Amino acid sequence: MANFGAKHLNNVILSADVYAVCLQHALTTEKEEIMGLLIGEVDDMNVSHITACVILHRSDKQPDRVEISPEQLCTASTAAEQLTHKLKRPMRVLGWYHSHPHITVWPSHVDVRTQSMYQTMDPLFVGLIFSVFQSDKGSVGNQFQLTCFQANSSSERRDVQVIIKNSPLEQYNLQEIAKLPRILAQEEVEKHDEENNECEDLLAELHNEAYKTLNLVHLISKVSRPLYEDLEARLNATNIRIRELEKVKKKLIEALIV
Incomplete structure (x- = not known):
């Protein structure tokens, strides 16, 4: 068992771009939970600075739980190592996130048990839950x-304060959100191919293929297209901001010359 009394996490500083990626991931489906892992570093005050995330390929999709393979954890560790070399800072997997579609944000006993298991490996490991598609x-x-x-x-459960820190959309997080439609499409293909492998009726097989195609089209219209439009809007806003700053720079240079 982990020694929970030895040290504990004081609070979490979550970069705004990671928050945006996680929320976008959570909003891709209101029928099943999603899950990913969080990457960053912990300072000497036991404050977790989360600056990147890894969107995981689900091995099982259910309304009230989500499962990932051990290989996915290795993939996240590899991503943390790559960021360590890229940023010249010691990055590691700091936590996990998942969604609660149509239910409260509070962790279930299964969530707390899963969190406790993770903390046996790292007492500073943390969990985030995004409750989505709720309405009053x-x-x-x-x-x-x-x-x-x-x-x-x-x-x-022990609540931990989370602070969202304003930050630009880093390239590595942009690449992660760009992978989301492909991951969701792979999950759909694997799910329906598994069902068809167990199907011996030709008409049922054709029905399943048509249903798979319908779901893939739904992904394009409800995930890929809005994601593209959002990123395009971000790019346009960034370009406008660059032009404004260029004008300010020009005026400052002219003032110095005078």
């Missing part, structure tokens, strides 16, 4: 919430 009677739209937690020595 008087609300005109969906609401989402975020919570950050660890497990204490009694295997109960």
Whole structure:
């Protein structure tokens, strides 16, 4: 068992671009939970600085749970090593995130038990939950919430303060969100191919193929296209900001010359 009393996480500083990637991932489906891993570094004050994430390929998709393979954990560790070399800072896997579609943001007993298991390997490991697609009677739209937690020595939830830090969209996080449509498409193909392998009826097989195609088209219209439009809007806003700064720079240079 991990010695939870030896040290604990004081709070979490989550970069805004990682928050955006995780939330975008959580909003891709309201039928099953999604999951990913968080990468960053912990300072001497036991404050976790999360600056990157890895979107995971789900081996099982359920409304109330999500599973990943051990290979996925190795993939995240490899990504952390690559960032260590790229940024010249000691990066490692610091936590995990998953979604709660249509239910409260609070971790279930299964979530706390999973978190406790992770903390046996790293007492500073942390969990984030994004509650999405919730609506109140008087609300005109969906609401989402975020919570950050660890497990204490009694295997109960311990809330951890999370601070979202303004940051630009880093290239490595941009690449991660760009992979999302491909990962979701792979999950759909694997799911329907597995069902067809167990199917001996030709009409049922054709029906499953048509359903797979329909779901892939749905992914393009509901995930890929909005994602592309969002990134294009970000690019346009960035270009406008660059032009504004160039004008300010020009005026400052002219003022110095005078």
